[in-house]
Amino acid sequence: MQPATKPIRTTCPYCGVGCGVLATPLADGGLAIEGDPDHPANKGRLCVKGAALGETVGLRGRLLDPHIHGRKAGWDKALDLVAKRFGQTIAKHGPDSVAFYVSGQLLTEDYYVANKLMKGFIGSANIDTNSRLCMASSVAGHKRAFGSDTVPGLYDDFEKADTVVLVGSNLAWCHPVLYQRLAAARQARGIKVIVVDPRRTATCDIADLHLALDPGADAALFNLLLAEIDQRGLIDANFIRNVDGLPQALSAARETPPFSTGLTHADLIRFLDLWTRSEKVVTVYSQGINQSDSGTDKVNAILNCHLATGRIGRPGMGPFSVTGQPNAMGGREVGGLANMLACHLDIENVDHRNAVQTFWNAPRMADKPGPKAVDMFRAVETGQIKALWIICTNPAASMPEADRVDRAIKGCDFVVVSDMIADTDTTRLAHVLLPATGWAEKDGTVTNSERRISRQRRTLPPAGQARDDWRILAQVGQRMGWRDAFSWNDPAQIFAEHAALSGIAGRLGRDFDISDHAEITQGQYAAMQPFLWPQSASRRGGRFFGDGAFHTPSGKARMLPITPRRPATLSPEFPFRLNTGRVRDHWHTMTRTGLAPRLSRHIAEPFLEIHPRDAEKLGLAPAALAEVTNPHGRAILRVLITDRVAPGQPFAPIHWTGETAPTGRVGALVPASVDPLSGQPASKSATVAIRPFAASWYGFAVSAKPLNPRSDYWACATLPAGYQAELAGIKAPDEWLAEAADLFGTDADPLVVRDNRRGIIRMAFLEDARLMAALFVSPDPVALSRSHLATALGGDCGGEILAGRPGEGRADEGALICACFGIGAKTILHSIATQKLVSVEDIGKALGAGSNCGSCRPELKTLLASAMS
Missing domain, CATH: 3.40.228.10 (Dimethylsulfoxide Reductase, domain 2)
Incomplete structure (x- = not known):
């Protein structure tokens, strides 16, 4: 479909690189996405996540209306209740009885309003951010x-x-x-x-x-x-x-x-x-x-x-x-952390506090740091915090000791969650749910890892009744009695206020000063080009500290004596140190990337990288399941045996949640051990025990409709024409036909192939010869062509589908390697062999693989090595 309008310059909502994006609204309500060649961060490049943004902007999974206790409600009723309950809690228990937990995916204007409301008007520093977990x-x-x-x-x-x-x-x-x-x-x-x-x-x-x-x-x-x-x-x-x-x-x-x-x-x-x-x-x-x-x-x-x-x-x-989130830097600039004030001012400096309070004309001012993220949820657990507002993040899955955090939120007197997604581990715990605008619907600014401020521009209308986070916060602030202080009409006015406050910070000797923009008009804001801070009458952009001038009281930098400390000692009971991190094509808890089918084709389920020596000692077979435990939680993960990790140092990714793989929530294993100065958790050194998961059966399913898995282990992912699920269980169901009917939500009769001797059953549900669903069950990890089944779903096929692999004359691409162009391993290996390709560059010229975002180039190199060995 041809673009319906001209491209809109905006910014990618993923990592802290802050890439410029050209987003073109399409006639069907979607977006065409390209890298912005004029943005200095990326100069036209995009990674596969950014390139797939157009696949994530539909209404599937969106929260479209406010809800109170699980029932739809109007905005006025919902906001009145939030303001009333927060006000009553403050009146009865004091300002430190309420808290905000916010996100590095908020825009700077959202962050600014949240910080102003909590620190300057509620009068508490009980605001922290998931950026605490990353930088x-x-x-x-x-x-x-x-x-x-x-x-x-x-x-x-x-x-x-x-x-x-x-x-x-x-x-x-x-x-x-x-x-x-x-x-x-x-x-x-x-x-x-x-x-x-x-x-x-x-x-x-x-x-x-x-x-x-x-x-x-x-x-x-x-x-x-x-x-x-x-x-x-x-x-x-x-x-x-x-x-x-x-x-x-x-x-x-x-x-x-x-x-x-x-x-x-x-x-x-x-x-x-x-x-x-x-x-x-x-x-x-x-x-x-x-x-x-x-x-x-x-x-x-x-x-x-x-x-x-x-x-x-x-x-x-x-x-x-380099920061992990798109606006972690912007959050730092407006004081989104519990131990900071706006514009890099210090909360424990009385002159800084007075300057901010005077500028805001605030009735009260937080005079000490609030609890950092881990301590905040401990305060929720003990009842010190009685009203909690969670904005644009999913702490019940992403926080350390996630199960404990889940219980703490569940036990809180009053919980508000603002999100664009209806069903997450955290939204399920809310008394009030508020629908927020998503990336393509928001208007404001973000700051990347090199201090470059860029505009994020609205490219699509808000979904349903969704509202911008800054507006939701401001409307609650007005209802709590501070109408004039929260009376902005648009984000340009908030940015101008933020810039004006930064001028005061600059005069107090702070580094962050963008006061050139203190008088910015709506038109200038709309046309704003990316710029590096500082930007003021005295200084513009560039690097810091090459001149030897620092921001300490003495004007000198400080070197610190460092005594190295190692992570917690391993024990015979928990002899492995679990490293955690990200995979190539997913982001945080996948509420956005999980909507793009091609982003799930590379890695579709949670896994555990483990060294061959450890796997042999534990009796773990390739592609089997491992149960990982410690005193904080439990996870079941697919076994990937590799020497990429050292013995005793397994690795697991962080992305899966109760919505995508309930037993794959790695946050449940991470201890709430924090750096004493920064409050940042130690997310890469959990001590764990590992053993084989005692599955008596394994399964793989595809379906044109959403699946309803109930097995001991399951992991769901999106396909171009539906969904897939990896399944496993300790005890096999009494009747597989009934199990399949529940899984697929159908009462149709399937085609069935059984091999009772080998314990294999395969069934396919067809509608007018088109594949609507299929289930493959085996006592061992199911070996078949998942890429073939993904492309066959919804297509014309016969009983041959139960073979689990392409029939004669049909190609099998194999496991996805290049998500940008949808190219699988078998296609690449075939081209290497038939076209005599000898380099990654040759593969790019022949197939396109590796020529766009480049993230798959290491895997292409591995395929070349295997083909030539």
């Missing part, structure tokens, strides 16, 4: 070293560097466009790339050196680097005049044993040589650093090395934190 340790490390939460560098530094070190960052899968930029620069300029990660990830495809260090040994590694910097006489004598704490930091670094990282001597020396001999070095770090109970110290260990050498704030050099 709070970076914030704390920045503030300790620089006196401000400032990212010093720019994305351009990735391309200007001589050496780029990626620490705890699977850039290829989690920030694919930055990975593409780095890979292109490596090819063009010969940039050296070092990957520091216990796990061999897709990012290692471009690594000149992979350091598979012991889990948690990052601070030790950078302490050893700092000691080596001193040993080689590389401390910058001029720059260090602007830095305090060097002697103490060096003393701690020298006490770090050289064998404390788990690396070979040769690998350690090579790392030290590459880092120290490259003046232009960028150290990029992400969740592998932040998600630790000593994450802040790890951040400061990295910053120490750049401060000691003066390799900061100049082209091609500096530490760089």
Whole structure:
């Protein structure tokens, strides 16, 4: 279908890269999506998640009306109730008896209103964000070293560097466009790339050196680097005049044993040589650093090395934190964290508090930090917080000790949830559900990881009765008695207010100042181009700290003495350390990416990567199921045996929930152990036990209609013409025909093939010779062509479908490798063999695979190697 209107420039709602998107509304109500060639973050590139955005904007699964106690209600009634219950709770128990838990997927304007309402008018700092789970340790490390939460560098530094070190960052899968930029620069300029990660990830495809260090040994590694910097006489004598704490930091670094990282001597020396001999070095770090109970110290260990050498704030050099969410930075800028004020002002600084309170003309002001995310839900559990508003996030699935958080929310006196999705682990617990606009329906700004503010523009009308989050919050604020303070008519007015407040922050010596926009008009806001902050009369964009000027009281940076700490000790009862993270094609809890069929074809169910030695010891077979347990929870995961992980260090992704795989909720296993400074949970070091899941049967099902699985294990995913489910159970049903009827919601008679000797049953439900549903059951993991069944669903077929593989003359693409173009492994292998392809570039020219987002290039390389072996 041809586009109906001109493209609208907006911003991708996924990771913190902040890619520009051209979204063109279509006549059928959908969107055509392209990368924006003029946006400086991505220059036209998109990853597969961004490219599939047009597949996620329908009404399926949307919350379209307000609900009170599960029943539809009008907006006035719902908002009146929220304002009344929050007001009554505050009057009876004080302002700290209520709380907001918000999200890095909110726009800056939404975040600003939530922060103003809670801190300046309710008078509590009981507002925190799911960004606490991904980058709070970076914030704390920045503030300790620089006196401000400032990212010093720019994305351009990735391309200007001589050496780029990626620490705890699977850039290829989690920030694919930055990975593409780095890979292109490596090819063009010969940039050296070092990957520091216990796990061999897709990012290692471009690594000149992979350091598979012991889990948690990052601070030790950078302490050893700092000691080596001193040993080689590389401390910058001029720059260090602007830095305090060097002697103490060096003393701690020298006490770090050289064998404390788990690396070979040769690998350690090579790392030290590459880092120290490259003046232009960028150290990029992400969740592998932040998600630790000593994450802040790890951040400061990295910053120490750049401060000691003066390799900061100049082209091609500096530490760089890449954020996980689209507006984690915007949330930091407006004080969305419990221990911050708006515009990088400090909540414990009386001058800062007074300045904000005066600017807002606020009746009261929070004067101390509120509880950080984990502590907030503990306060909900104990009844200290009696009214809770959760906005644009799913903590009952994503928080550490998720089962405990679920129980805490369930026991709260009054719970409001604002979301665009009707059914999530968290919406099920709400007393009041408020329908919020989704990505394509929102209008505002976001800030990416390099401090670039971009516009997100509305491309589609709101679904049903959905309203913008800022408007919902403002209307509650008005109903609570603060009409004038929350009387904006559009997000441009909120942004202007935020910019005006930033001018006050700038005059108080803060880094965040966009006061050039304090008088912005609606028309100027509509036409706003992406820009780097700061943007004020005194400073515009660019890098920070190259001039040696910092935001501490002394004006000097601070180096910190770091004593490395390891994760909790393993025990005989829980002998494995579970690493967690993301997969290539999904995002958070999949409420958006799960709607795009091609994004589920790459990986469709939760899994456990485990080393062959561990699998053999535990009796785990390939594609069987493993039960993973600890005192906090339990998960059942598909077994993937691989040497990408080290012995004793299994890996599992975070994305599955009660809606997609109830026993795949990895958050239930993550302990609520936090960094004492940042409050960020240690999400990558849970100690667990693993054993085979005692399944007596396995199943695979496809259906044109939604499925209703009830087995001990199930995982559902979307297909182009319906749905699929992986199934397993401890005890087989008494009657498989009745089980299939419940699963598919049908009373039709199927075609059935049974092999009682082998315990196999296969059945297909046809309508006018078209496949409407099929179920395949076996005592072992079901072996068939899932890609064939996915494409056959809804098509004309006969009894041959029960073979589970294509008939003669039909192609089988195999497992999906390139989601951008829908190309499977068997198609790629066939082309390699028949066309004599010898490189990833050859595959791209022949098939297109790997030529768009590039995230599949490591897998293409693996297929080439297997074909040529």
